[in-house]
Amino acid sequence: MPNTAATQAARLSVAPMMDWTDRHCRYLHRLLSCQTLLYTEMVTAPALVRGGALHLLEHHKTEHPVALQLGGSDPAELAQAARLGSQAGYDEINLNVGCPSDRVQSGCFGAVLMEQPALVARCVAEMRAAVDVEVTVKCRIGVDDQDPEVVLPEFLAQIVAAGCTRVAIHARKAWLQGLSPKENRDIPPLDYALVMRMKEYFPNLHISINGGITSLAEAEALLASGLDGVMVGRAAYHQPADILCQADRRIFGAGPDTSAEDAVCAMLSYIENHLVQGGKLNQITRHMLGLFAGRPGARLWRRSLSEGAAKPGAGPELVQAALNAVTAAAQVHASAV
Template sequence: MSHTGTYPDRRLSVAPMMDCTDRHDRFFLRQITRRTLLYTEMVTTGAVLNGDREKLLGFDPVEHPVALQLGGAEPRPLADCAAIAQDWGYDEVNLNVGCPSDRVQNARFGACLMAEPRLVADCVAAMRDAVSIPVTVKTRIGIDDRDSEAALRDFVDTVAATGCRTFIVHARKAWLQGLSPKENRNVPPLDYGRVYRLKQARPDLEIIINGGVPDLDTAKTHLDAGMDGVMLGRAAYHTPWILAEADRRFFGAASALPTRADVIAALMGYAQRLQSEGLPVKVLTRHIMGLCAGLPGARAWRRHLSEVGRDKDAGPEVIAEAFAHVERPLGAEEVDEREIAAQ
């Protein structure tokens, strides 16, 4: 197949996070940033091939650019799933070579695949043959005692030989035994220098750095240090408003910054839509707890959403009710957001 170059723009992206970056969270984040690349949660090949595809793969067109992350270790099923992802309209398909959970290891994919670069290359080659959208790989800097720079370089070189140009590198190694997935996100030390040196050694590749990036200022320092892009994880989920300046700072957008009032209005419309589809509002409200982080009243915002929003009969109004607890200094945003809260 012919490949479509480097689209989407990966200067800034939000990482695939299990139980976090589902379609409702991505719709929410898209109200804050239009240009940042968003990733799905990891979906296994078995789920895609045998499960409810609308539930697993469906997304709102507003989510573009959006990438599907796949978990698997067999070339043919991964190729079939990549083709399905392209048919569903995804802008990129990504192979997970970074998840260290026991469940993933038992299925022989995720981070343990770093020990099998030839197999990963076969998988990526099959995926690339099946689609014209970009196929990318998300990996760690190493696993267990296989964590030398030479091993990382060999892994990347072997996979890049298939024509894969984009590697998203979480700048921590993964311990496959002895640490939980949560501990693997913060116990192994960060080694940004190793990712920088990988880029210096392979300037022809697009290297995206991931791991421990708390805000856009830090993301900018990584770009200034030579990275092609930066992927934010937990910070984008727990403090999503840090993305409000992303389009202007990273993508040169001239549009006005969003306001929380704009976001609240969009979320209420979306919640109404969910309700009409028979879905409880809590599938959305659980993702928006961090919208008002740092503002007076943020705790009351979260409490209202978690206590009232979890009721199966709760309606879109719980979002406005929660927002009424938040004090917003006039002038800090472009409109008096109390007008939205009062509607």
């Protein structure tokens, strides 16, 4: 397995999530963890190659290690898109073979590609030939009526033969017929045992497991079972401090722990710069709503940002005031205990 910065960081990663893991979200997550691997939202190869949408590749220098996830099914076009991503400075290029949305299916990429492992292998091979950074795959265990016990080993064998050395497996099937993308995140049952067997079958393949992981303790247990990495999705977005503030110490052995409060303070200058450039406050604060989840003042924090960030003239002082309110709520709670 390559000993790249991205591979080392893949011991814990935040999953690529459409409409969520944009550059503002990743900047926040990096403040909470220096080590964790971060992923972009899926960017389609046609948007980059045919549409010239290079603004989709924008990211902050502090985000590294950071991976670009691509969607597509044309090997040559994906190779071009991978080259653009590499030139933009990404540490890894990831191919989406897991997204079940109708829009993705109609474009013949995402989870529907589980039915075409030979095509995925060609895509991986051409992407690898185009770039020096690592090319990885994120997939499901199967789709629709496929038997994962048969399909997944064959799929992995083909992409490994094409040169893929690292894969993230969402441990659920995707039902392309009959379930919405949202339902596909919850209804198909998880099969962690199958993913663990894949590690036995492919000992030299770096395997990260994804799906249903809601705590750092769960991540630690999965790593202890012999898997190489854990990819956390919604929990890392909705409760980022719970997943990321202790991750550097507990997962990577390279502390110190961080805090939500310090991250908020560090975000203030970032917010100011974004506003100066014509951005809107809620483009950033929408990713910060879960920072104090489960803590005294969390509801007040969410309400302050949700209601105030869209108002004309709202700026970092709103965020500072909300933080002050959380601090005061924590002090009241501590004195009452």
